[in-house]
Amino acid sequence: MKNLITFLILLFLVSCATAPEQNQTVITDINDIESYLNIDRNTLVKDLKSQTEPLQLDIEKDSTRIIQMSRLAGLNNQLYDITGDIDYLEQAVRLREKVLQRTAIKPESARRSLAQMYIKQHRFKEADSLMNTIEANEKQDQLVKFDIAMELGDYTKAESLLSSIKNLNDYNYLIRAAKWNDYKGNLDDTIRLMEKAMELAEESGSENLMLWSYSNIADYYGHHGDLTLSYKYYLKTLQLDPQNDYALKGISWIAYSNDNDIKLASQIINTLQSRHDIPDYKLILAEFAEYQNNESQAQRLRDEFLKETNQPAYRAMYNTYRIENLLAGNENQQKAGLELAIEEVGNRATPETYDLLGYAYLVNKMPVIALENHKRFVQNKTFEPVAQLHLAQILKENKLGEVAQPIKNELLETRYELGPVTYKEVQQI
Numbered sequence: 310m311k312n313l314i315t316f317l318i319l320l321f322l323v324s325c326a327t328a329p330e331q332n333q334t335v336i337t338d339i340n341d342i343e344s345y346l347n348i349d350r351n352t353l354v355k356d357l358k359s360q361t362e363p364l365q366l367d368i369e370k371d372s373t374r375i376i377q378m379s380r381l382a383g384l385n386n387q388l389y390d391i392t393g394d395i396d397y398l399e400q401a402v403r404l405r406e407k408v409l410q411r412t413a414i415k416p417e418s419a420r421r422s423l424a425q426m427y428i429k430q431h432r433f434k435e436a437d438s439l440m441n442t443i444e445a446n447e448k449q450d451q452l453v454k455f456d457i458a459m460e461l462g463d464y465t466k467a468e469s470l471l472s473s474i475k476n477l478n479d480y481n482y483l484i485r486a487a488k489w490n491d492y493k494g495n496l497d498d499t500i501r502l503m504e505k506a507m508e509l510a511e512e513s514g515s516e517n518l519m520l521w522s523y524s525n526i527a528d529y530y531g532h533h534g535d536l537t538l539s540y541k542y543y544l545k546t547l548q549l550d551p552q553n554d555y556a557l558k559g560i561s562w563i564a565y566s567n568d569n570d571i572k573l574a575s576q577i578i579n580t581l582q583s584r585h586d587i588p589d590y591k592l593i594l595a596e597f598a599e600y601q602n603n604e605s606q607a608q609r610l611r612d613e614f615l616k617e618t619n620q621p622a623y624r625a626m627y628n629t630y631r632i633e634n635l636l637a638g639n640e641n642q643q644k645a646g647l648e649l650a651i652e653e654v655g656n657r658a659t660p661e662t663y664d665l666l667g668y669a670y671l672v673n674k675m676p677v678i679a680l681e682n683h684k685r686f687v688q689n690k691t692f693e694p695v696a697q698l699h700l701a702q703i704l705k706e707n708k709l710g711e712v713a714q715p716i717k718n719e720l721l722e723t724r725y726e727l728g729p730v731t732y733k734e735v736q737q738i
Contacts, residue, residue, distance in 0.1 A: 336540045337564040339573055345547050345557060346580045350391060353552075357388050378408045379422075386426070391552075393587035395622045402426045417443060421453050431625040433460045433657050448474055452481055459488065462659035480509045480518060484525070491529070494692035500529050516549055524555050531559070532726060536567055554585050561593070566728045571597055588617050588627060592634070599730050611637070628653045632665050636672045647673050660691035668699040676706040694723040698731070701738050713738055 364381040367374055382404035389397035405423040412419045420439055427436035437457045443450060451470050458467035471489055476482045483506035490498040503526045510518035527542035540563055546556035557577050565574035575597050582590040595610035611634050618627040628649060635646030650669040654662045663686035670679035683700050697716055704713035717738045724732045 333567050334537075335568045335570070336536055337560055337568050337570060337573060339576075341544060342547065342557065342560060342577070345551050345553075346577065348552055348584075350552065350584050354388065354391060357384055357391070360384055361388075372407075373411055375408045375411050375419075378404045378411075379419075382408065382422075382426075391585070393585045395620070398426075398429065399622055402430060417447065417450065421449060424453055424457070428456060428460065431628070431656070433457060437461060448481070452485065455485055459492070460659075461657045462662075464492070477505070478509070480506050480513070483509070484521070487525075487529075492691075496529070496533055500526070500533060503529055520546060520549050520553070523549070524553065524559070527556065527559055531563070534725065536563055536725065539563065554581050557581060558593075562728075565597065565600070566725050569729075571600060588614050588623075589630075591617070592630060596728060596730050625653070625656055628656070629662070629665060632669065636669055643669075643672050658686075660687050661693060661696060663687050664691065664693075664696040664699055667703060671699070671703050671706060676703060679703045680707045680709075694720060694726050695731070698727070698735060698738075702734070705738055710738075 361381055361384050364377045364384070367377045368381065382401045385397045385401035385404065388394065389401065402423075405419070405426050409416060409419040409423050420443060424436040424439045427433070427439065436453075440450065440454050440457060451474050455467050455470040455474075458464070458470060467489065471482075471485060474482050475486075483502050487499045487502040487506065490496075490502060503522065507519075507522040507526055510522040523542045523546040527539045527546065530536070530542065531539035540560065543556040543559045543563075546553050550556075558581060561574045561577035561581075564570040564577070575594070578590050578593050578597070582594070591610045591614040595607040595614070598604075598607035598610065614627075615631060615634055617623075618631055632646050632650050632653065635642045635649065638646075647666075647669040650662070650666040654666050656662075663682060667679045667682035667687060670676070670682060680703050683703055687696055688700060697720055701713040701716040701720065704710070704716070717735060720727070720735045720738075723735075727735065
């Protein structure tokens with residue numbers, strides 16, 4: 310009996326030593342999503358391409374056909390969303406520009422559509438300039454102007470626009486009020502507003518509104534630590550749209566960051582990359598490789614990402630990710646990362662871009678300037694875990710470890726959001 314007790318104690322100690330860092334419940338299940346991973350998109354892509362051909366011919370015959378141009382722009386935008394081919398987005402934007410040039414009567418709709426395409430390309434100042442040529446009389450104009458103001462970090466203007474359209478029974482108001490509260494760090498209010506918006510979407514029967522609601526509330530639940538709910542709504546998104554890559558990417562993160570199931574997480578991302586070839590997936594796979602201590606593969610993927618996103622067609626769409634990866638490179642890359650961070654703050658001066666700038670100063674061995682930057686532009690202005698991590702690292706480097714300690718203590722609760730690799734940096738503060 311004594312030997313049995315000793316054995317059980319040893320077994321318990323071994324199991325504790327080999328358990329995941331957190332005593333979390335495994336949430337993801339391949340059986341829930343396998344059918345969504347085996348979808349062939351070739352038929353859908355061929356169908357969309359077949360619809361573009363007659364429209365293209367019509368436009369070649371008569372360059373004033375703005376209705377055909379609008380339809381063709383919409384199809385190219387869909388093709389970009391489905392395939393990830395950046396050329397489709399470029400074509401869609403060029404067509405929207407032509408539509409606006411040729412629209413003489415009531416051009417407001419054409420202007421809004423083009424501004425939204427500029428937002429997609431991260432051409433925020435151009436979108437702002439475009440929308441400022443008209444008065445924001447229509448609610449749709451105000452909504453787009455709010456979106457742009459948030460991207461540019463013009464929060465006074467954003468708050469004013471939001472107040473002017475306040476209506477707790479309006480879906481478009483609610484989702485933007487949720488975004489505003491998320492920026493303010495009021496996550497409970499954010500979720501409450503999104504839940505109300507979701508109710509309205511379901512009552513309307515609009516599949517598009519429900520899809521947007523489910524996928525976004527899944528994100529917010531994840532940030533809040535309600536991972537079972539997050540998973541539930543990613544699955545609800547897929548039930549409505551079996552080809553929804555965004556939801557599958559969210560499930561992959563749960564598998565990786567909560568369940569420690571790197572096999573399932575990698576399977577999802579590899580599948581997504583094979584059918585929707587955007588640069589983002591290389592960075593996720595690089596993190597997975599680093600998690601598995603395969604540093605050479607991680608570096609290869611990061612280098613591929615930097616090379617691909619350096620193409621002019623991507624414009625500033627991946628600047629923030631490029632900055633992060635340049636700062637993780639050699640000395641010359643770190644200097645390039647600082648230059649790009651300065652440029653990005655010029656593009657949009659948000660607490661998040663200033664955070665990257667401060668971190669770039671830190672990496673380039675300018676901790677005092679980094680601290681000044683964060684005190685002025687970041688501290689108490691964003692509550693994103695990565696920004697808090699950088700602030701703590703900057704404080705520590707400036708020999709203010711005691712000030713950094715409370716930030717570290719809060720960050721110790723953000724393992725899921727940060728992911729296991731970045732979480733190690735928290736533990737080292």
